[in-house]
Amino acid sequence: MYKHGFMEAWAIPVATLNREAMDFEALYESAFPGVARFVSKMNGSFDDAKDIFHDALVIFHEKYAEERDDIHTSPEAYVVGIAKHLWLKRFKTSGRNISLDAMEASIAIPEDYYPTVDTSTLLQMLEKTGKKCLDILQAFYYEKMPLQALAQKLGFGSVHSATVQKYKCLEKVRDEVKNKSISYEDFLE
Amino acid sequence: MRTSLSDIRSAEKHILETLEPAESLVFQARLITEPALRWNVYLLRKIYGVLTLRQRQTVKTEMETIHKRLFTHPAKADFQRQILQLFKS
Numbered sequence: 648m649y650k651h652g653f654m655e656a657w658a659i660p661v662a663t664l665n666r667e668a669m670d671f672e673a674l675y676e677s678a679f680p681g682v683a684r685f686v687s688k689m690n691g692s693f694d695d696a697k698d699i700f701h702d703a704l705v706i707f708h709e710k711y712a713e714e715r716d717d718i719h720t721s722p723e724a725y726v727v728g729i730a731k732h733l734w735l736k737r738f739k740t741s742g743r744n745i746s747l748d749a750m751e752a753s754i755a756i757p758e759d760y761y762p763t764v765d766t767s768t769l770l771q772m773l774e775k776t777g778k779k780c781l782d783i784l785q786a787f788y789y790e791k792m793p794l795q796a797l798a799q800k801l802g803f804g805s806v807h808s809a810t811v812q813k814y815k816c817l818e819k820v821r822d823e824v825k826n827k828s829i830s831y832e833d834f835l836e
Numbered sequence: 837m838r839t840s841l842s843d844i845r846s847a848e849k850h851i852l853e854t855l856e857p858a859e860s861l862v863f864q865a866r867l868i869t870e871p872a873l874r875w876n877v878y879l880l881r882k883i884y885g886v887l888t889l890r891q892r893q894t895v896k897t898e899m900e901t902i903h904k905r906l907f908t909h910p911a912k913a914d915f916q917r918q919i920l921q922l923f924k925s
Contacts, residue, residue: 671902672905675902675903676912680918683922687923696923704899705899760892762889765882769882769886773886781890785890785891789891814837814845814848815841825879
């Protein structure tokens with residue numbers, strides 16, 4: 648497992664070679680009622696509940712992949728805990744208005760979860776010019792399959808060829824960023 | 837593998853902290869003396885950030901599809917009622 652993960656700003660994608668596919672639909676059905684009850688209690692709307700819940704599921708998915716052994720509660724309870732933190736962040740609500748038990752208080756939301764403007768801008772730009780490479784890189788870092796199967800899926804004859812293509816894509820995407828003549832200062836946040 | 841790709845591979849391993857100790861020392865020394873390499877490592881980290889954002893958007897699109905299915909399928913009427921009644925004013 649990689650040492651760095653989503654928890655950090657400048658996160659590197661987590662390798663998912665052994666990640667099990669998550670049954671999102673089942674989790675959706677079992678966990679949404681708890682989040683909806685919480686949001687309703689906070690006088691939020693159905694759309695608020697949906698938005699917070701989707702973000703909570705994304706974060707849970709990442710945490711489950713990275714720190715599965717550190718999660719000592721049900722997925723439903725954990726998702727509600729994440730949702731409470733997201734509510735606090737989103738509405739700048741005082742923590743005094745929301746009770747967090749010990750498990751919930753221990754949950755940390757990834758620092759980079761709310762993307763900076765430049766990351767979003769960069770993604771929009773690269774979607775136009777380097778989509779194919781982004782697809783390959785995303786598959787490489789996130790597909791839930793062994794490297795050999797991934798190489799075949801991407802149409803490469805061997806893991807080595809696929810790996811070389813990954814580095815070529817990183818180079819291509821990097822050079823596209825450079826070619827946009829974005830100055831170093833533009834990236835500083 | 838050509839040098840530029842080899843540098844990207846080393847940069848990735850540097851970020852992941854998976855370089856062998858000796859390789860790591862050499863790479864860190866190069867970072868001090870080669871501004872271009874430093875800049876490339878910086879950009880690589882930015883690209884990883886972009887990929888993370890893209891993956892999150894992919895998962896959220898999947899969530900949206902599930903949401904639509906659960907809130908329109910007749911077989912899920914009980915689930916729909918259970919949620920919607922919480923937001924009746």
